[in-house]
Amino acid sequence: MTEGFSIQDLSFEPLSKENVPLDFNCGDKDLDDFIINDALVHQDANVAMTTLVRYRSEVVAFYSLATDCISLDSNEKGRIRKEYRIPYSEFPALKICRLAVCKGFQGKGIGRAMVYDVIGLALDLQEWMGLRFLSVDAYRASEGFYKKLGFLFNHHENEIDPRGETVSMRFDLQPIVWEEREI
Ligand SMILES: CC(C)(COP(=O)(O)OP(=O)(O)OC[C@H]1O[C@@H](n2cnc3c(N)ncnc32)[C@H](O)[C@@H]1OP(=O)(O)O)[C@@H](O)C(=O)NCCC(=O)NCCS
Incomplete structure (x- = not known):
């Protein structure tokens, strides 16, 4: 099923009532339940929009996004304050509410490809709105994945x-910070 897999063969599409992946299985019950039963409801209510990732005829992954506002503690916001003289504690963000790759396709770069897709979307949105960060409430088991992609921990009590x-x-x-990273 994954024989000959290439990341170039992935395609991205919005979730709709015609393409809900009813047999999705990433190994996490809550995430599976979300995409099968709840994602469309969240989408209809305009609280989180979901993108599906397809390989050949199969939906192999998804992510859901919503707007966010994150608090940074005084050490964390120090650099922004120093560089731009902006005193805010809260910053606009695009939140990865949920993200999952189905079991047979994990470890093939699909998670990374989805985060890169979200970064591309965020950079487009920056032309129209203030948007400084991506945010995520990561499961403890997947924090290493986000760290690898350049995410840092938020230490603010909020x-x-x-x-x-x-x-x-x-x-x-x-962008300046981004260029310095090797992701
Ligand atoms: C976590 C998850 C999204 C990662 O997606 P993936 O497609 O398997 O990951 P990728 O193949 O893109 O991995 C990218 C890099 O992160 C690393 N990585 C992947 N999962 C990791 C984890 N759980 N912990 C530490 N590093 C991880 C990979 O080794 C890879 O590093 P490399 O480029 O040096 O080899 C996927 O395994 C998954 O859906 N897990 C179950 C659901 C889940 O935990 N979702 C996250 C909710 S916050």
Whole structure:
């Protein structure tokens, strides 16, 4: 099924009532339940929009996005304050609400391709609106994935999950910072 797989063969499409992947299985029950039962409802309510990733005829991954506003603690916002003399504590962000790759296709670069797709979208949006960060509440088991792609931890108390199930992370979209990264 994954024989001859190439990242170039992936295609991206919006979720609609015609293409809900009813057999999606990424190994996480909540994420599977979300894409099968809830994503369309969130989309209809305009609270999170979902993009599906298709390989050949199969939906192999998805991500859902919404707008966000993140708080940075005083150390974290220091650089922005120094560089631009902007005193804010909160910054506009695009949130990766959910992101998952189905079991048989994990570890093939699809997660990375989806985050790059979101970065491309965010850079387009920056022409029209203030948008400084990508944000994500990462499962503890996947924080290493986001770290690898250049996300940092958010330490502001507003961003800490009281249940400790997720960790708040952010990716700085500022081009100068971005160019310095090797992602
Ligand atoms: C986490 C997940 C999205 C990663 O997607 P993926 O397509 O398997 O990851 P990629 O192949 O694009 O990996 C990109 C890089 O991240 C690394 N990576 C992937 N998953 C990782 C993890 N859980 N921890 C640490 N590093 C990870 C890979 O080794 C790879 O590094 P490399 O380029 O040096 O080889 C996917 O495994 C998944 O859907 N898991 C179950 C659901 C989940 O946890 N979703 C995230 C919710 S916040």
